[in-house]
Amino acid sequence: MTDNQIPKDYDHKNEAKWQRKWQEDDIYRFVGSGTKPRYIIDTPPPYPTGSIHMGHVLNWVYMDIIARFKRMRGFDVLFPQGWDCHGLPTEVKVEETHNIRKSDIPRDEFRRLCVELTQENIATMKEQMQRMGFSQDWNREFITMTPEYMRKTQLSFLKMYREGLIYQGVHPVNWCPRCETAIAFAEVEYTENETNLNYVRFPVDGADEDIMIATTRPELMAACVAVVVHPDDERFTGFEGRSIEVPIFGQKVKLIKDPDVDPEFGTGAVMVCTFGDKTDVSWVNRHGLDVIEAIDERGYMTEAAGKYQGLTIAECKEKIVEDLEREGFLVKKEPVKQNVGTCWRCKTPIEILVKKQWFVAVKKLIPLVREAADEMKWIPEHMKTRLLNWTGSMDWDWCISRQRIFATPIPVWYCTRCGRVHAASEDMLPVDPTREKPEMVCECGSTEFEGEEDVLDTWMDSSISPLAVAGWPDPSFRELFPADLRPQGHDIIRTWAFYTILRCMALTGEKPFSEIVINGMVFGEDGHKMSKSRGNVIAPEEVLEDYGADALRLWAAGSVPGSDVPFAWKDVKYGYKFLRKFWNAFRFISIHLRENRDDARPGPLDRWILSRLMGLVGDVTGYLEDYNFAPAVNRIQSFIWHDFCDEYIEAVKHRLYSDDDPESKRAAQNTLRTVLETCLKLLAPVTPHFTEEVNQHINEGSIHLSEWPEYAEELVDPEIEASGDLAVEVIGEIRRFKSSSKMPLNSPLKSATIYTEDDGVSGMLEPFLEDIAGTMNIAEIKLEEGRPEITERAVELTPRMDRIGPEFRSEAPAIISYLTGADTQEIYEELKRNGEVDINGNRVTMEHVAFRKEVIGTGGERVDVLSMDQQGIIIEIVR
Numbered sequence: 069m070t071d072n073q074i075p076k077d078y079d080h081k082n083e084a085k086w087q088r089k090w091q092e093d094d095i096y097r098f099v100g101s102g103t104k105p106r107y108i109i110d111t112p113p114p115y116p117t118g119s120i121h122m123g124h125v126l127n128w129v130y131m132d133i134i135a136r137f138k139r140m141r142g143f144d145v146l147f148p149q150g151w152d153c154h155g156l157p158t159e160v161k162v163e164e165t166h167n168i169r170k171s172d173i174p175r176d177e178f179r180r181l182c183v184e185l186t187q188e189n190i191a192t193m194k195e196q197m198q199r200m201g202f203s204q205d206w207n208r209e210f211i212t213m214t215p216e217y218m219r220k221t222q223l224s225f226l227k228m229y230r231e232g233l234i235y236q237g238v239h240p241v242n243w244c245p246r247c248e249t250a251i252a253f254a255e256v257e258y259t260e261n262e263t264n265l266n267y268v269r270f271p272v273d274g275a276d277e278d279i280m281i282a283t284t285r286p287e288l289m290a291a292c293v294a295v296v297v298h299p300d301d302e303r304f305t306g307f308e309g310r311s312i313e314v315p316i317f318g319q320k321v322k323l324i325k326d327p328d329v330d331p332e333f334g335t336g337a338v339m340v341c342t343f344g345d346k347t348d349v350s351w352v353n354r355h356g357l358d359v360i361e362a363i364d365e366r367g368y369m370t371e372a373a374g375k376y377q378g379l380t381i382a383e384c385k386e387k388i389v390e391d392l393e394r395e396g397f398l399v400k401k402e403p404v405k406q407n408v409g410t411c412w413r414c415k416t417p418i419e420i421l422v423k424k425q426w427f428v429a430v431k432k433l434i435p436l437v438r439e440a441a442d443e444m445k446w447i448p449e450h451m452k453t454r455l456l457n458w459t460g461s462m463d464w465d466w467c468i469s470r471q472r473i474f475a476t477p478i479p480v481w482y483c484t485r486c487g488r489v490h491a492a493s494e495d496m497l498p499v500d501p502t503r504e505k506p507e508m509v510c511e512c513g514s515t516e517f518e519g520e521e522d523v524l525d526t527w528m529d530s531s532i533s534p535l536a537v538a539g540w541p542d543p544s545f546r547e548l549f550p551a552d553l554r555p556q557g558h559d560i561i562r563t564w565a566f567y568t569i570l571r572c573m574a575l576t577g578e579k580p581f582s583e584i585v586i587n588g589m590v591f592g593e594d595g596h597k598m599s600k601s602r603g604n605v606i607a608p609e610e611v612l613e614d615y616g617a618d619a620l621r622l623w624a625a626g627s628v629p630g631s632d633v634p635f636a637w638k639d640v641k642y643g644y645k646f647l648r649k650f651w652n653a654f655r656f657i658s659i660h661l662r663e664n665r666d667d668a669r670p671g672p673l674d675r676w677i678l679s680r681l682m683g684l685v686g687d688v689t690g691y692l693e694d695y696n697f698a699p700a701v702n703r704i705q706s707f708i709w710h711d712f713c714d715e716y717i718e719a720v721k722h723r724l725y726s727d728d729d730p731e732s733k734r735a736a737q738n739t740l741r742t743v744l745e746t747c748l749k750l751l752a753p754v755t756p757h758f759t760e761e762v763n764q765h766i767n768e769g770s771i772h773l774s775e776w777p778e779y780a781e782e783l784v785d786p787e788i789e790a791s792g793d794l795a796v797e798v799i800g801e802i803r804r805f806k807s808s809s810k811m812p813l814n815s816p817l818k819s820a821t822i823y824t825e826d827d828g829v830s831g832m833l834e835p836f837l838e839d840i841a842g843t844m845n846i847a848e849i850k851l852e853e854g855r856p857e858i859t860e861r862a863v864e865l866t867p868r869m870d871r872i873g874p875e876f877r878s879e880a881p882a883i884i885s886y887l888t889g890a891d892t893q894e895i896y897e898e899l900k901r902n903g904e905v906d907i908n909g910n911r912v913t914m915e916h917v918a919f920r921k922e923v924i925g926t927g928g929e930r931v932d933v934l935s936m937d938q939q940g941i942i943i944e945i946v947r
Contacts, residue, residue, distance in 0.1 A: 876910055
């Protein structure tokens, strides 16, 4: 091989070539034959939005590193890719794109538009993922909108329904007026805004004074069913048993007491409305209060709101406040900050409405979820607390029905005569009850049925991903279940992690995976979460164009699981610079690599780098086993950049270009190849394209089908490492001397003598003298005990005119004449001895002159002296 066969610069544009090659050769296929141990990754199926973002990059780089590492460790890795197609994101996008609402066109037509958009987006995102070099087995791709997957989702529904873990009921639910559907509590996001706290007088029958109530939601006064105070609040003792009139609307309510009231907030008296928040729901259930529905499914006021019927919530609030003020009920308004629950998708404030919905009996299953969570390994461990805290805060069951169209249908019908629920049989699945009629007879004798129009929450699809990947419900799924690893973001712990654990425990009685690795969120360089409104979004394509996927992967791998990470261009550029550095080093040593290694005896420096290489193998292997990506990457980069490129390669050049000692030359060539191949393998899971590009020049086949480097204990030698480290420091000191002296690094030096008073240091350096001399082009090198006998001699004196002129004025010419005519060494010694020289009565000191000095060594020649005080070493150099 010659370096002319290898391009001068690394070209990241070649990444596409390797991506095509890997797909053509199908090298990431999961075999499943049982000849290798299996490793199953339960990968997150993203929404097909049509574009991957930096969060996806971070998440999938973690997964891909693990998958590639495990393959090289001898595992048959199942690394599938799924697409969580259903739900609000796609429907909202279709509505926006076509300027329609879901009810404007037939259900089948709306669903067709959703399917088309999803297929387009999947194709785009799949191409983007492949451009990042992710190594999914695309033969195992799963798409939740396909009949095959919908059958699994519907079957899971039926099994839990028959076991009483899914039920239908009329309950308060979180409702999005914009999307016109129920959503689960896990899908409610909270944002802080500022509103007014309105202080309103509520008249009390037979009392001389009113009750003052502070409310942020006057639009719900039509649905006020009680006033509640704390049992120990003596301010309201006189109002017990009296009727309280709701201003404007006129309904009479009672005063009740409840310990959940905060007497310090507002006036201490709270109106109970159906429903302003979760606390209202609790009070209604606890005290058996009536329910008044004042807001409809689209966010408009109902008939119960009287003259405000038909207004939006915002319009109603504004109008009621005006009326309260005009009629004398509004006392004052105060600005107040509040957390408002919003729809996770469209950000519309949610309402709590009473609806007939389908629910998963979460509270029955929470003990099983907590048990399973304790059996798993969490990386980082503290992320488990987030899940456990969520399970402890759940007051309501999981509402799984949605009033949408593009989702898995709920497989039930209702008898048109008696209303009885009839679930589909397993052999009917997948089924759409709105399009198909069951061949059955109701207990009441009717054969007429109406299909359920509601659909399932999309988390009902994705929460069975480990089961679907394993082939459930076929009994053979047990061979691939539970999965070994679940990688995911911390933002979906209370959704995807929680729902998956809950559903798999309900369906199988087993935890869904053994380990869970949590990644953080990606922030912009300004420290804020990436968002278009802030203008801090960086698309992966921007990075790929200029720096390639591997540089971006190095940035992602430099993060810590569980921690949020800012995107930083400097980190990407550093990764790119590192790859180019490694490429240049490879290009240089490529002409020195022999096809076959022999048993040439390695020299001391070879043994040093090989011992350090084994330390690297051990560290990186351990880091990756524990999912500590950042320290693994840092160790690899540090070793390659400094130990290998800066130190070892520079130190063996003289052996490579000399034929004086053929065995030493072969040993260096053997070592170069060993270190190069090992480093490439260690780096392969992180930078798959670069390592494949280099590997093609030295080996047959893909590096990603090779075995992970073995830790060879026989190569580990702590003593040779310590000695080699010291020798490298000596080389570095001489290199710095040449650089500061403006000497080319390969310029010859006549001799170098290393002095030390430490026998141990002398013994450590002695084996490396030849390497030190060869590396720094020193003709003769010696190692001496003790300290050098050196003297300092002044060889040139320069009067400092800037000092002499202003100070001595008219005497200055005579002083200068004396100094330039005298013996330089005598002047220097007198100044050192007395601190001054008397010239015609004028005191001349060191401040008035500058000397150029020479150091004379033990042999009487002019020398340069380098001091390595920390190591107790002095180096005497003769140029």
